[in-house]
Amino acid sequence: MRGTHQAKAGGAASLGQRPPRLDFRVALFSALTLGLGAATLLVFIRHFERNRAEETATLHASAAAQAVVDRLQPSDLEGPISAERRRELDRLFDARVLDDVTLTSAIARSDGRVVYATRGSDVVGTVLTSRELLGRALAGTVSSELVTTPVDGSERKAFRAYAPFRLADDSTGVLVVDKDYGPIAAAARRATITVAVVLELVLLSLWLCLFPIMRSVTRRMNRQLDTIAHQALHDDLTGLANRTQFGKQLDEALEAEAGTPPRLAVFFIDLERFKEVNDALGHDYGNELLTVVAARLADVVTDDEVVARLGGDEFGVLSERAIEEVSALAVAERLRTAIALPCEIAGVSLEVQGSIGIAMAPEHGTTRDELLRRADIAMYAAKRGGAPQVFSHGLDDNSPLRLAMTGELRRGIESRELVVEYQPQVDLRDGTVRGAEALVRWRHPRRGLLGPEAFLGAAEQGGLMRNLTRYVVEESLGQLRAWRSAGLDIDLAVNVSARDLADARFPDEVARALADHGVDPSWLELEVTESVLLSDRLRTSRMLERLVEQGVRIAIDDFGVGYSSLGQLKTLPAKVLKIDRSFVSSMESDRSDEAIVSSTIELAHRLSLHVIAEGVETPAHLARLRTAGCDIGQGHFLGRPVPGDQIVSTAHALRSSWVPAPEADVVPLRRTG
Numbered sequence: 001m002r003g004t005h006q007a008k009a010g011g012a013a014s015l016g017q018r019p020p021r022l023d024f025r026v027a028l029f030s031a032l033t034l035g036l037g038a039a040t041l042l043v044f045i046r047h048f049e050r051n052r053a054e055e056t057a058t059l060h061a062s063a064a065a066q067a068v069v070d071r072l073q074p075s076d077l078e079g080p081i082s083a084e085r086r087r088e089l090d091r092l093f094d095a096r097v098l099d100d101v102t103l104t105s106a107i108a109r110s111d112g113r114v115v116y117a118t119r120g121s122d123v124v125g126t127v128l129t130s131r132e133l134l135g136r137a138l139a140g141t142v143s144s145e146l147v148t149t150p151v152d153g154s155e156r157k158a159f160r161a162y163a164p165f166r167l168a169d170d171s172t173g174v175l176v177v178d179k180d181y182g183p184i185a186a187a188a189r190r191a192t193i194t195v196a197v198v199l200e201l202v203l204l205s206l207w208l209c210l211f212p213i214m215r216s217v218t219r220r221m222n223r224q225l226d227t228i229a230h231q232a233l234h235d236d237l238t239g240l241a242n243r244t245q246f247g248k249q250l251d252e253a254l255e256a257e258a259g260t261p262p263r264l265a266v267f268f269i270d271l272e273r274f275k276e277v278n279d280a281l282g283h284d285y286g287n288e289l290l291t292v293v294a295a296r297l298a299d300v301v302t303d304d305e306v307v308a309r310l311g312g313d314e315f316g317v318l319s320e321r322a323i324e325e326v327s328a329l330a331v332a333e334r335l336r337t338a339i340a341l342p343c344e345i346a347g348v349s350l351e352v353q354g355s356i357g358i359a360m361a362p363e364h365g366t367t368r369d370e371l372l373r374r375a376d377i378a379m380y381a382a383k384r385g386g387a388p389q390v391f392s393h394g395l396d397d398n399s400p401l402r403l404a405m406t407g408e409l410r411r412g413i414e415s416r417e418l419v420v421e422y423q424p425q426v427d428l429r430d431g432t433v434r435g436a437e438a439l440v441r442w443r444h445p446r447r448g449l450l451g452p453e454a455f456l457g458a459a460e461q462g463g464l465m466r467n468l469t470r471y472v473v474e475e476s477l478g479q480l481r482a483w484r485s486a487g488l489d490i491d492l493a494v495n496v497s498a499r500d501l502a503d504a505r506f507p508d509e510v511a512r513a514l515a516d517h518g519v520d521p522s523w524l525e526l527e528v529t530e531s532v533l534l535s536d537r538l539r540t541s542r543m544l545e546r547l548v549e550q551g552v553r554i555a556i557d558d559f560g561v562g563y564s565s566l567g568q569l570k571t572l573p574a575k576v577l578k579i580d581r582s583f584v585s586s587m588e589s590d591r592s593d594e595a596i597v598s599s600t601i602e603l604a605h606r607l608s609l610h611v612i613a614e615g616v617e618t619p620a621h622l623a624r625l626r627t628a629g630c631d632i633g634q635g636h637f638l639g640r641p642v643p644g645d646q647i648v649s650t651a652h653a654l655r656s657s658w659v660p661a662p663e664a665d666v667v668p669l670r671r672t673g
């Protein structure tokens, strides 16, 4: 199983598309944008602070130039400056220009040559390199630049300002002032850090206020999205997945891993007589019934199966476990039983039957539409037949594949692909296996082991029933001979169809087969369903008489599902009555069914009929049937259909675990199947 399908009604989580965690995204996004905004602001502030500091330095240079210009002489610009004049200038600069943050100061002529520099600087005689700034200063604008300058033997970053001056003789020059850049940068940094701290605190508190609001908003949004998504994919009334969701999950399941074809079963369920309930009790009670059925279906599907309401009184189930027809029919039986439990609606006890059609992938299709359509076709066949039905091409009258299916079955019979399994029929007094029913299967080369429901329709419609019955009779009489030769004292039951009884050659064929295998006719029982017996009574009776004359026994199969009474059947030459498994299974839950079974057994005994109960599935079934005096039991609890050579071991196991306790309500018998 690919494991992604949410089981049952499919919760919101099954959508696989939860809305994104918006709260975290918003938190992250807002934190990022706020952080980015703050960083930009800080860069800007830092730039602004630095500009301010630089402006102060420039102003200072300008003021310094003003302060010294009246004491400068035109001869100072001609140079060289005498030692004495130099000392005078040193004093002048000490007093008016230099301060804690001024590293050096110098006087340059208009051609850029430095004529004087304060102590510690050796630039006198050099020419200023920045001609552009010099030119700008001489034009009247104080200009500045960032330089590295040697101070006391080490390089220092300095902020250099050029301030112009004009002397009395109109000669011009530039006062150069180098300010230590460290304190300027430090002041800018201090201002920036203060602003940064305040700004971050404000932004953080803003973000903290915003976050819970965003969180609650996104949570509410998520909840609403969940609700909307749930409503889009679920049925309002029952809460089950709806058709859309079912289709989606089916699509997903069909998207097999590369290379492996998808294997699954689709069940299409339709409630019988739902319309009557709706009309008789009203819409509200109809809805109540649908809700009850939905809840039961959701209860009996396993975690990896999906159940959905497809509309009206139709339900769908998807199972990836049921990959063979036998297991799909077992799932259908589980669903059918759950639906059929009685329920009380509007004070009325109702029993609803579900008709179940099954389509399997890949045998019947590999797309959603194909599978649903075929499960639907099978469902209609199930309605007619009264039992869950696996799709077969024979059912699809319009299908061009029908002929192909018939051809395949003909070839299958010829190449001996049919196999017969045997289900023990157990004496309820002592646990002895008295007989075995032959049940045909088709080991299909591609589709695996197919149950009879899958191909009997095609055999019927394709005119292959005679071949099929002949095959089963041959095969099982051979097996019966083998059992008898091995000392196993059991009889054989073989199912025959309406077609067989309509064929005048049938009794002779049976006689020949009995003789060929050296089998005593009294060891053979032919099972005929109620409906077959009643369809063409005159002709059927004549055929049955001919068989009975040979010494073969006739059993009435599936008794109770049709509408006949024992009174109608008593004229037929039948010796055995097989009570349908639907009665046996409802004995547990319905006292009136238990009474019907008991009185049927009693009446059958009075008519000298031997009674076999089908579908003995639990110890409780067994106990009730024993109490009711039933002769023979057949069912999964006593033994499933098995290959012929396993009947001996089944018989041994049954005998050794049998508890003779007819009075006890529950017989502790070990399972054998």
Ligand code: C2E
Pocket (backbone or CB within 6 Å): 333, 423, 438, 439, 440, 451, 452, 453, 456, 469, 472, 495, 496, 497, 527, 557, 558, 581, 614, 615, 616, 617, 634, 635, 636, 637, 641
């Ligand atoms: P049936 O004759 O009523 O056979 C009994 C069916 O009930 C078998 O199904 C058997 O496997 C199933 N069964 C037995 N015990 C239990 C139980 O405890 N619980 C449940 N739920 N089911 C149980 P299968 O083998 O699928 O056969 C279905 C039907 O197909 C048979 O019903 C019979 O009508 C028909 N069939 C089978 N083999 C042949 C055959 O060789 N020829 C003809 N004409 N029909 C056949």
Ligand code: MG
Pocket (backbone or CB within 6 Å): 437, 495, 527, 557
């Ligand atoms: Mg039968």
Ligand code: MG
Pocket (backbone or CB within 6 Å): 557, 558, 578, 580, 614
């Ligand atoms: Mg039956």
